[in-house]
Every structure is written in C-alpha cells, then in structure tokens.
Amino acid sequence: xxxxxxxxxxxxxxxxxxxxxxxxxxxxxxxxxxxxxxxxxxxxxxxxxxxxxxxxxxxxxxxxxxxxxxxxxxxxxxxxxxxxxxxxxxxxxxxxxxxxxxxxxxxxxxxxxxxxxxxxxxxxxxxxxxxxxxxxxxxxxxxxxxxxxxxxxxxxxxxxxxxxxxxxxxxxxxxxxxxxxxxxxxxxxxxxxxxxxxxxxxxxxxxxxxxxxxxxxxxxxxxxxxxxxxxxxxxxxxxxxxxxxxxxxxxxxxxxxxxxxxxxxxxxxxxxxxxxxxxxxxxxxxxxxxxxxxxxxxxxxxxxxxxxxxxxxxxxxxxxxxxxxxxxxxxxxxxxxxxxxxxxxxxxxxxxxxxxxxxxxxxxxxxxxxxxxxxxxxxxxxxx
Amino acid sequence: xxxxxxxxxxxxxxxxxxxxxxxxxxxxxxxxxxxxxxxxxxxxxxxxxxxxxxxxxxxxxxxxxxxxxxxxxxxxxxxxxxxxxxxxxxxxxxxxxxxxxxxxxxxxxxxxxxxxxxxxxxxxxxxxxxxxxxxxxxxxxxxxxxxxxxxxxxxxxxxxxxxxxxxxxxxxxxxxxxxxxxxxxxxxxxxxxxxxxxxxxxxxxxxxxxxxxxxxxxxxxxxxxxxxxxxxxxxxxxxxxxxxxxxxxxxxxxxxxxxxxxxxxxxxxxxxxxxxxxxxxxxxxxxxxxxxxxxxxxxxxxxxxxxxxxxxxxxxxxxxxxxxxxxxxxxxxxxxxxxxxxxxxxxxxxxxxxxxxxxxxxxxxxxxxxxxxxxxxxxxxxxx
Numbered sequence: 025x026x027x028x029x030x031x032x033x034x035x036x037x038x039x040x041x042x043x044x045x046x047x048x049x050x051x052x053x054x055x056x057x058x059x060x061x062x063x064x065x066x067x068x069x070x071x072x073x074x075x076x077x078x079x080x081x082x083x084x085x086x087x088x089x090x091x092x093x094x095x096x097x098x099x100x101x102x103x104x105x106x107x108x109x110x111x112x113x114x115x116x117x118x119x120x121x122x123x124x125x126x127x128x129x130x131x132x133x134x135x136x137x138x139x140x141x142x143x144x145x146x147x148x149x150x151x152x153x154x155x156x157x158x159x160x161x162x163x164x165x166x167x168x169x170x171x172x173x174x175x176x177x178x179x180x181x182x183x184x185x186x187x188x189x190x191x192x193x194x195x196x197x198x199x200x201x202x203x204x205x206x207x208x209x210x211x212x213x214x215x216x217x218x219x220x221x222x223x224x225x226x227x228x229x230x231x232x233x234x235x236x237x238x239x240x241x242x243x244x245x246x247x248x249x250x251x252x253x254x255x256x257x258x259x260x261x262x263x264x265x266x267x268x269x270x271x272x273x274x275x276x277x278x279x280x281x282x283x284x285x286x287x288x289x290x291x292x293x294x295x296x297x298x299x300x301x302x303x304x305x306x307x308x309x310x311x312x313x314x315x316x317x318x319x320x321x322x323x324x325x326x327x328x329x330x331x332x333x334x335x336x337x338x339x340x341x342x343x344x345x346x347x348x349x350x351x352x353x354x355x356x357x358x359x360x361x362x363x364x365x366x367x368x369x370x371x372x373x374x375x376x377x378x379x380x381x382x383x384x385x386x387x388x389x390x391x392x393x394x395x396x397x398x399x400x401x402x403x404x405x406x407x408x
Numbered sequence: 409x410x411x412x413x414x415x416x417x418x419x420x421x422x423x424x425x426x427x428x429x430x431x432x433x434x435x436x437x438x439x440x441x442x443x444x445x446x447x448x449x450x451x452x453x454x455x456x457x458x459x460x461x462x463x464x465x466x467x468x469x470x471x472x473x474x475x476x477x478x479x480x481x482x483x484x485x486x487x488x489x490x491x492x493x494x495x496x497x498x499x500x501x502x503x504x505x506x507x508x509x510x511x512x513x514x515x516x517x518x519x520x521x522x523x524x525x526x527x528x529x530x531x532x533x534x535x536x537x538x539x540x541x542x543x544x545x546x547x548x549x550x551x552x553x554x555x556x557x558x559x560x561x562x563x564x565x566x567x568x569x570x571x572x573x574x575x576x577x578x579x580x581x582x583x584x585x586x587x588x589x590x591x592x593x594x595x596x597x598x599x600x601x602x603x604x605x606x607x608x609x610x611x612x613x614x615x616x617x618x619x620x621x622x623x624x625x626x627x628x629x630x631x632x633x634x635x636x637x638x639x640x641x642x643x644x645x646x647x648x649x650x651x652x653x654x655x656x657x658x659x660x661x662x663x664x665x666x667x668x669x670x671x672x673x674x675x676x677x678x679x680x681x682x683x684x685x686x687x688x689x690x691x692x693x694x695x696x697x698x699x700x701x702x703x704x705x706x707x708x709x710x711x712x713x714x715x716x717x718x719x720x721x722x723x724x725x726x727x728x729x730x731x732x733x734x735x736x737x738x739x740x741x742x743x744x745x746x747x748x749x750x751x752x753x754x755x756x757x758x759x760x761x762x763x764x765x766x767x768x769x770x771x772x773x774x775x776x777x778x779x780x781x782x783x784x785x786x787x788x789x790x791x792x
Contacts, residue, residue: 098736345782352482352738352778394736398729402790405782 031209036262039216046111055225056094060350065090065366079370086373089384095222098355098394102141105218105252105392110142112214113203126152129199134187136162138393139205144173155200157191206249207316216255222388227269239271243388244362247278247289248311250319257328275330279362281306282334289315290332293324310358333372335364356396362389415593420646423600430495439609440478444734449474449751463754470757473768479606482739482778486525489602489636489776494526496598497587510536513583518571520546522777523589528557539584541575590633591700600639606772611653623655627772628746631662631673632695634703641712659714663746665690666718673699674716677708691721694742717756719748740780746773
C-alpha cells in the first residue's frame with residue numbers, strides 16, 4: 025500500500041482526482057427513485073407499528089417529507105462500491121511504485137468479502153497478481169467467486185491475529201503490497217466517488233425536469249469499517265455553491281445495525297471514543313467491522329458526519345423486503361440499513377421533519393452492494 | 409370489453425396507435441445488457457452439462473454468438489407488462505363506450521395474477537370501479553395487493569366454470585365490461601408496445617455507440633396465454649427498412665416451460681392444432697395458461713412467430729439464479745424462460761449459430777415481470 029504520508033490530502037478535491045483516475049474502470053451506476061417508498065417514508069408511523077420499539081411511548085410519531093434518490097452500487101462491478109476503492113488504490117500504487125514492480129510482487133489483502141473480489145478484479149485488469157488471505161472456514165461460494173477473478177488464495181485461521189500473520193508471510197515471500205479494505209486514505213477517496221456521481225445525477229435529473237426549487241439535502245450511507253461513509257463525507261465537504269451539482273450544503277449521516285453491538289460507530293460518535301472491537305452476527309454482514317482510525321478522524325474528529333443512527337434486524341429485513349418487492353432490485357442486507365433508518369428510526373425521522381420543514385428533504389441513500397447468497401436470502405424470507 | 413368486431417386490425421400500425429394511447433400511463437422500461445450472460449450464451453455447453461438432458465448424445469454442442477438486450481418489464485407499473493394491455497383496453501373502452509358509462513358499470517375480470525392488479529390500477533386512475541373475481545383459495549398476499557389497488561373482490565370457486573359463472577353474475581348486477589387477460593385484440597395490441605420500445609431502444613443504443621454493423625435480429629418472449637408473444641409478433645411484422653428503429657427483419661420466438669405439458673403452445677404450433685387445456689404446476693406460474701384463440705391466429709395461422717421452444721424446471725431455476733446473481737434484478741420465474749431457452753436449449757442455440765453465423769445475433773429478451781413472492785423464492789433457493 026502507498027505510504028499514507030505520500031497520499032493525497034483527505035479533501036473533496038482529492039475525491040474528484042480519484043474519480044478521474046478510476047473512471048475508465050468503474051460503472052457510473054444508475055440512481056433510482058420510487059414513489060411508493062417516498063410515500064411510505066412521508067407517512068407517520070402508527071402507534072401499532074411503534075409498539076414494542078423504543079419509541080412506543082412517542083405521543084406524536086414523526087411526520088417528515090422524504091424523496092429518496094437511491095445510488096445503486098449493487099450494479100457496480102463485482103456488485104458493490106468496493107470496486108471504487110480497490111481500483112483507486114491500485115491506480116495510486118501504479119503512480120507511486122510503477123507498474124513493473126507491482127506486476128512482480130502483486131497486491132495482497134485479507135478479506136473474505138466484496139473487497140477481496142474488488143482487489144482481485146482491479147489487479148487482474150492491470151496484469152498484477154492478487155493474493156487473498158481467507159479463513160479456511162469461508163463459505164465455498166465466496167472462495168469460488170474470488171478464484172474466478174484470478175486471485176491466488178492462501179488460507180488462514182479465522183482470528184484477525186492468524187489472518188494478519190499469514191498476510192505478513194505472503195508479503196515476505198512475494199513482496200506484495202498490502203491493500204487494506206477500508207482504513208487507508210486511497211480506499212476512502214475511492215469510495216467517496218459514488219457520492220460525487222450521486223450529486224451530479226440528482227442535479228441533472230432535477231434540472232431536466234425543471235425542478236429548480238429542490239436539491240440534494242443529505243446522504244445516508246451504511247457504516248461498517250467506515251470507508252464508504254467517510255469518503256461520502258469528504259465528497260460532501262468544502263462544497264462550492266457555484267458548482268451546479270452542489271447548489272447548497274449536503275449533510276451526511278451514517279447508518280448501522282444495532283444488533284449485539286454492531287453500532288460501534290454510533291456509540292463511539294456519541295461517547296467521543298472510537299470502539300475498536302465488534303463481535304456481532306447481524307444479518308447486515310458487511311457491517312460487522314469496527315470503524316477504522318482514518319474514517320474516525322473524518323467522521324468524528326473533523327465532524328464531517330452530522331449524525332449516526334441505528335436500526336434492528338427486523339427493520340433491516342422489512343426494508344430489504346420493500347426493496348425486493350417494490351423496486352425489483354437485488355441488494356444485500358447491509359445495503360438497506362440507510363433506508364431502514366429513514367423509514368423506521370423515529371429520531372432520524374423527527375430530525376428530518378424539523379430540518380426539512382414543509383418542503384422536506386431530497387435524501388440520497390447509498391445501496392452499497394448486491395452480493396447476497398440466494399440460499400441465505402431464501403432462509404431469511406422462506407421462514408415467514 | 410369492446411366488441412372484437414370494432415377493434416383495430418391486428419397490425420403493427422395498431423400497436424403504434426396503442427402505444428400513443430397508453431404512453432401517459434406506463435413506464436418506458438429500461439433495456440439492460442450484461443457481458444457475463446453474453447459470454448455464457450456464446451460458449452458451447454460442455455458434454456457434462458448436457459448429460460442427462462435430451463441432448464446428451466449431441467456430438468458437437470452448439471456454438472452461437474449471442475448479445476442480449478433485456479427489456480425489463482419487471483420495472484413496469486404493477487411489476488409486469490400486463491399494465492400495457494390493461495391500460496390499452498381501458499382507453500379503448502373509453503373511446504367506444506364513453507367514460508361516463510364506464511364509471512357507472514365498471515370493468516371486471518377473473519384473474520388472481522398480474523392482470524388483476526393491472527386492470528385495477530388502470531381502472532382506478534380513470535375513476536372506474538374494478539371488479540375482480542378471484543378463487544377463494546388465492547394466496548392472501550395476492551388478494552391484499554389487488555385490494556391495495558382499490559378493486560372490489562368477489563370470491564368464487566377455483567375451476568374456470570365456477571369463476572366464469574361468478575363473473576357473469578357480477579356483470580348482470582353491475583353492468584361491468586369484461587376485460588379478459590389475453591384473448592382479446594385490445595390486450596394483444598397493448599402488450600405489443602413493449603417490443604416497439606425495445607426496437608427503438610436497441611437502435612438508439614447501437615447508434616449512440618457508433619455500432620452501425622449490428623441491429624436487433626430477434627426477440628424471444630415467454631408464452632402463457634399468448635398475449636405478449638402475439639403482440640410482440642405484430643410489433644415485428646410489416647417492418648419498414650426506412651424506419652431507423654427497424655433496419656432489417658426481426659424474428660420472433662416463443663418460450664415455454666416443458667413441465668407437465670405447459671408447452672401447449674409449442675406442441676400446438678408443431679402439430680397444427682391449438683391445445684385448449686393445460687394442467688401444469690410449473691414454477692413459471694404465469695405460463696400455466698393455454699394459448700388463446702386470437703394469439704393462436706397470429707402465432708400459428710399467420711406464422712408471425714418463427715418458432716417455439718421449451719425448457720425444464722431446472723433450467724428455469726438456473727436462469728433465475730443467474731439473473732439475480734449477475735444482473736441484480738428481481739424477476740419472476742416466468743420472466744426468465746426466454747433467457748433459459750437461449751442459454752440451455754440446444755435446438756434454439758443451433759438455430760442461432762446457423763442463422764447468425766460469424767456475426768451472431770443481437771437478441772431481445774422480454775423479462776415479463778418481477779412479481780415474485782419472497783417466501784416462494786426462499787423455498788426455491790433455500791433448499792439448495
């Protein structure tokens with residue numbers, strides 16, 4: 025990995041530069057809208073719906089006006105936003121190390137998820153060997169998918185100590201450069217490019233329809249390790265009102281599952297101390313990771329994220345069902361946590377009602393990925 | 409229903425007229441492409457894959473070149489192409505009967521599927537009452553969905569005799585006009601509009617990318633009652649080479665499930681006699697219906713369909729899995745039968761190899777709908 029001391033500053037300008045670098049490799053994913061979900065979000069929840077939740081004593085359920093703009097990174101290459109960060113990290117390594125050296129040593133990461141596939145793809149397209157360290161117990165379809173992208177897989181034990189030890193061995197033997205999944209400036213800057221596109225796409229769509237009195241007011245992103253959320257926050261910082269795609273400020277919010285402590289980002293944000301360890305088996309399996317140090321510096325220390333919210337497993341399942349039934353797109357559970365917050369978290373909804381007023385908000389929601397195992401999805405919905 | 413003797417002639421010009429009528433009410437659904445599926449379709453199947461199929465003795469598996477264009481009617485209003493025919497039938501009734509009379513008597517159909525929801529929606533948007541006759545044993549979510557569109561539901565027994573008797577009663581009591589699901593010219597002309605859009609969208613996309621040596625060569629549509637397939641065939645008949653969206657002839661093919669006789673259209677087509685009764689419980693539940701008389705006259709008698717092909721349940725499931733995993737869109741099993749034919753039916757594939765030659769074919773595939781029950785989907789994939 026490029027030495028962080030040589031990486032570009034963590035600013036919107038650097039996200040713009042990252043976008044130019046990776047544009048030839050990634051899809052500009054579509055932005056979808058959905059009137060049914062807008063109506064649902066813009067209708068107060070009933071006392072019956074709030075029964076059994078932490079808001080059951082609420083006297084007047086929140087009544088926000090929300091118009092959604094869904095940024096569909098489930099249609100991104102490898103099926104998730106992770107392609108953005110991986111391609112950017114590889115482009116930056118090509119700049120700083122030269123392609124020849126990289127082709128000799130290769131790149132390495134320890135991951136069993138979307139980042140492994142993203143890095144394998146970015147490496148393959150550049151003729152660079154990719155080494156992926158995966159726990160022996162990884163699900164066979166994930167191993168097969170990563171092999172399909174041409175990566176060399178090295179198995180390890182499943183604790184992070186074991187995985188890091190095997191990764192060090194691979195580096196010693198091959199000279200491969202480490203590309204971590206989220207806690208690095210180059211990764212964060214790459215992930216932020218999705219929000220740049222979203223800004224431009226919303227502005228273009230409103231302008232085409234002649235809607236001059238509205239603009240993108242906020243974006244809510246899922247938060248696991250924090251790469252996507254902190255990149256989104258950078259993309260929405262230092263906005264210029266003279267740029268037609270950003271006529272006003274855009275607030276950024278993070279969304280997490282609350283199940284068995286997966287809301288480490290939210291708890292850290294409101295207590296002022298980063299939580300460094302999480303052990304949750306939330307169905308939003310991409311969000312089981314604790315927030316990284318670089319993301320924390322952007323999200324909390326620089327206060328570029330305006331708030332963190334969480335939702336329970338049932339609310340994530342409800343949002344997932346709505347997206348499948350109403351939007352007809354395939355998303356993974358992690359992808360809908362932001363939508364679940366907007367639909368079901370009364371604190372968030374009260375805030376939108378207060379801040380958005382009569383006009384309401386145009387709210388960007390990043391659908392982070394669509395790599396769901398159909399058998400797991402089957403168990404999720406088949407039981408009902 | 410409008411008296412068939414007063415309906416427009418079954419020609420491409422009438423499909424164009426239908427399109428002008430319904431345009432304000434329907435979505436122009438997107439057309440998607442997918443390089444992974446193109447590669448898969450353009451790779452010969454291995455002897456192992458053909459083992460246990462009727463083609464296991466094939467010496468040289470077919471080697472066609474196929475580039476898919478998926479017309480996504482799963483994103484249509486109510487989640488299926490049926491909205492086109494229903495809106496067209498209602499517009500035509502408004503022309504012939506006047507809106508006032510219709511608002512008094514309403515419209516009626518017996519259906520538990522997508523047509524019921526489509527007619528309910530078309531009626532509601534015109535302030536017309538909709539009466540839907542549904543078997544008492546219909547799945548509760550389907551009943552709820554139809555009620556959500558504001559329809560009056562009358563329950564009946566589940567045989568077609570019982571349903572038709574109740575429908576007659578509703579007509580006697582209310583004066584409602586019958587809008588059948590597929591066997592009527594106005595319905596067929598409405599369904600054909602999807603293929604018109606597909607022609608224009610493919611031509612526009614090829615022209616934007618400067619690809620002048622290719623054009624849409626064929627369309628494959630699922631065939632149940634035959635409304636969509638025969639409408640597609642009309643839309644591809646009498647083409648004018650001076651129309652930039654149709655620079656050459658476009659062949660039309662029908663796709664059916666073979667399970668327990670659901671391939672009635674194919675069997676009738678090749679034996680010369682329409683088969684009027686089908687009892688199949690294929691997972692492609694939209695295609696359990698026998699071919700109607702009007703569709704038959706277009707498909708078989710006028711020979712506007714160039715061939716009919718079928719695939720088994722496992723092949724439909726494989727195609728379904730590919731669409732979910734690779735394209736990240738939600739489709740119902742009926743929607744992927746055309747894709748399954750293109751991927752797995754050696755007869756179809758040999759024909760494309762022969763007819764398409766070195767250049768291969770640009771093949772339109774109509775994804776007819778996306779109304780799948782998640783619990784059923786769960787059972788389908790959860791078992792594996």
